[in-house]
Amino acid sequence: MSDTKISPHSLNDLKNTTDDCLANYLRSLSFVQDNSKLDIRLAVGYAAVVISAVTFAADYKLGWEATKTGTAVAVVAYAALNAVYTWWMWMVEKGMVFEGVRGGKKVSIASKTKKHDPTYYLTVTTSSSSQPIQLQCPFTTWFTQDGYFVAQPFQQWLASSVAVIGEADSKNAAKSEKDELFVSEAERNGTTSTSGADASHAKGTKRGKKKS
Template sequence: MSALKKTNLNSVVQLRTTVDENLATSLAALGYTQSFSLIDTKLVLGYSTVLIAVGLYFADKKFGFNAIFNQTVAAIVIYSILNVALWYLTSTAAYKDVKYIGHDNKGNQIKVATWTTGYEPLYHVKISTTTGTKKKVNTLESTFEFTKLFDGIGYYKEEQLTKLFETELEKIGKKSI
């Protein structure tokens, strides 16, 4: 369906977004199923902080600040802890720019982080695979030109991304031997 949507070839952000949105489709073609645990965790943490803020607002309106001072301090501490956890999941090296986490039917895990730098039409990809019972982690960083993933008019070529990932996963497999 996304192949029917035309992308602005002059916008690096739109190019990256289009490819990021189609990662799951390409990796599904290679036998991976997406795991939403990281996304769900971020959502729960984010919504929890909003609920704390809303609860404090209404409690302050109903009871007054002095009456709920101790509860406010406790809520601020919990709010801070949740925000630190959310920051950790979005900013630290282990999770920064992670757009896809999935697994195959053998229990191997794949984590894909993607980014662009400035206005360069380059798609940077870091693929990490975790294989075996000993949880051996293999990592490979690559860079693709967006011209390989889009035609001259701006239509996304899904099969090209699938082939690129297949090639990169083969490199990781050879590297782990």
């Protein structure tokens, strides 16, 4: 269990904490993180900050009349960089939390939440699959009622849902452990979950127990 307590009612805190734990978990499994997209975003952001600082310093020292042309150019450049920054976040990174490689297999994971919905949504893209995997699970699966993160159910959910992660963490990928610890929101509502085969297996198991 994590020593850090967050507000269990804040979707932003729940998501950010889970995002951090996801990246830490994959790095602990020897996934080598690729920060190239993050580096480009930071470079664009820093360039905008530098333009603002230089423009302010020039105006402070030389005055408005001497710098108004340069200031106009700087404003256009700043606006362009902010547009690129926003486009990069929404169209290239698309909520990416982790991108890395292990054993020649690449994985890219993006996360999101929906308003008033305490569910963690993931889009997982791997080099071994042509289609992204869509996953979802309520935050209450790995957060206690008082806001502490519990790593094991979260890691078991990931390892049992994504093959490339399960190969790196075979213990947590055990299906029996997943059935015991992971109950998706869709399963609770009686609808198709993001891993329908596993949901059907779990329901079938419960029906079998009742008959016996």
